[in-house]
Amino acid sequence: MKQNENGTWVSWNENLTYKYKSLYKVTSEEELQEVVKKSEKIRVFGSKQSSADIASGVETLIDITSYNKILTVDDSACTITVQSGLILGDLLEEIEAKGWCIPCLPDINTVTIGGALATGTHGTSGKLLSEYITKCSIVLADGSVKIITDKDELIYAVRVSLGVLGVLSEITFQCEPIYTLHVKEGPEDDKVWLPKINERLKKHDFLRILWLPHTNKGYVITGDKIDPNTEIKEDLGPAFLKHRRTASKILYKYTHIFPWFTAIANKLLYIGFFSSKKEHKGSLYQATVTKSRGSTLELAEWTIGLDKFPTVFEELKTEINKWNNKSFIHIPMDIRFVYKDTSWLSYAYKKDTVTMGCVSRNAATADTYEAFKTIEKIFLKHGGKPHWAKRFAAKNTELSKIYEKWEDFKILRRKLDPTNKFLNPYLTELFNEKTNN
Known part of the structure; x- marks a missing residue:
């Protein structure tokens, strides 16, 4: 077990920084037990890719990556x-x-x-x-x-x-x-893909939609299980598609100063990087999972019941298309689908849900990115839930209304951690435990 003293913890996109007194790198369960037992306050971190302030902010930290x-x-x-x-x-x-x-x-x-x-x-x-x-x-x-x-x-x-x-x-x-997916990708008008969601969820084994604000377009990705030996005509699109991240960085560079330019940038990015069709096959992991991510992002994501999504989407689209606000959203907004479960703090507790991501390509100026506030306001209004690892402002008062088992979770938390050892300042406020230190 390694121990470092008096350092600075920095998140992946450098948006969060904290001083710490002790940092441990553990390699065994016994070491993990030892550090937890002797610490008054402690948080654990891994690759530090959360946009929520949950991984640090206390004097003792554990780096779990070893x-x-x-x-x-x-x-x-x-x-x-x-x-x-x-x-x-x-x-x-x-x-x-x-x-x-x-x-x-x-x-x-x-x-x-x-x-x-x-x-x-x-x-x-x-x-x-x-x-x-x-x-x-x-x-x-x-x-x-x-x-x-x-x-x-x-x-x-x-x-x-x-x-x-x-x-x-x-x-x-x-x-x-393991299974093999036949993946097809391509753009569709909003009026085409939106009413087809339920039909496609029944028809396809994989469905993901990248919505492109200010273009009236979505980029639809479907996947169907096939025999791995099935031959398909692979088309990965033009070679320049791999430069989308670089182009986005350039086009969005000053949108925190001129938010309206986002609408123009989105149209250009659609034409350059989302207007062509693609077709390929592979395992779920090989065909659909990104293997790297730029650290210049700041992320928010909200979920809503599948039945309410069309209403929420239309309201969001109407709001961000108003030129009298500053909610010009960088593309894409990632729309995914999570089926119901029974985990207390799951977004999909007892109901099928739709998740909608919101990204700022300028992490350093994310505090002035109006889109985060707009999407939160609309989703909360309809009972939506925030992604725990991403950016949101809602706290105990709002969360207690949208999570059926919120109070039960808080009671269990106090029982298992009566001295609030695992709470940092952000989580203390999130659970409204200020008077229980």
Whole structure:
């Protein structure tokens, strides 16, 4: 176990910085227990890619990224057990080598397993990543280890916990046989793709829509399971498509000063990078997951019931098309679909949901990015929920109205962590625990 003293913690996009007194790099569950037990206040971080202020802000930190071993693989049960600091991409490559998959994956592979689970990371056309946990161990505030299986009631709270119930240690995932997707991509008018959502969810195994504000267009991505030997005519589009990130950076560079220019930039980016069709095949991981992400982003994401999404979408579109506000949104807005589950702080608790991402390409000026405020106001109005790892302003008062099990979670949190060891200032305010220090 390594210990550093008196340093500065900096988030991936440099938007958050905090001083700390002690930072530990742990490599075993025993070391994790030791640090948690002796610390008065502690937070755990991995790849630091959260836009929410949940990973630091206290005197003692644990860097979990060296706690990253694949522990066991059970061929008969099709399960794999890993340490929580493992990077998601390393897990996915291991299970693909076994001929397995986890059937719903996020769009990025550089996050740690523990962080992804704690914040409700999800993919599309499936459930949260945490729903595939069959067993896990968690280091509690007193340093003891508690084993939880998918037969225990506690699993419903632990699957999405923001790291405030304890520190996820070892996790067992249920995998499934790998499959091949035939993926088709291309633009469609809003009036075409919006009414087809339910039809497409039934028809396709994979559905994702990249909405392009100020263009009246969406970029629709569908995937259908096929025999891996099926031949398709692959078309990955023009070679210059790989430069979209660079072009976006240039076109959006001064939009914090001239927000209206975003509408022009979006039209140019649509013409250059979203107007052509693509077709390819591959596993879910190879065909749909991004293998890198620029650090100049700031992200928000909101979810709403599938039945309410058309209403919310039309209201949002109407609002951002008004030239008398400053909510000019960088493209794309990522629309994905998460099926209902029973995890207390899941976005999809008891209902099928639609998630809608909102991105600022200028992370340093995100505080003045009006789009974050606009999307939050509209989604909250309709009972929408924020993504835990992304940017939002809602706190206890608003969250208690939209999460049915919010108060139950808070009661459990106090029981498992009576001294608030796992709360930082942001989480203290989020759960309204200011008077319970």
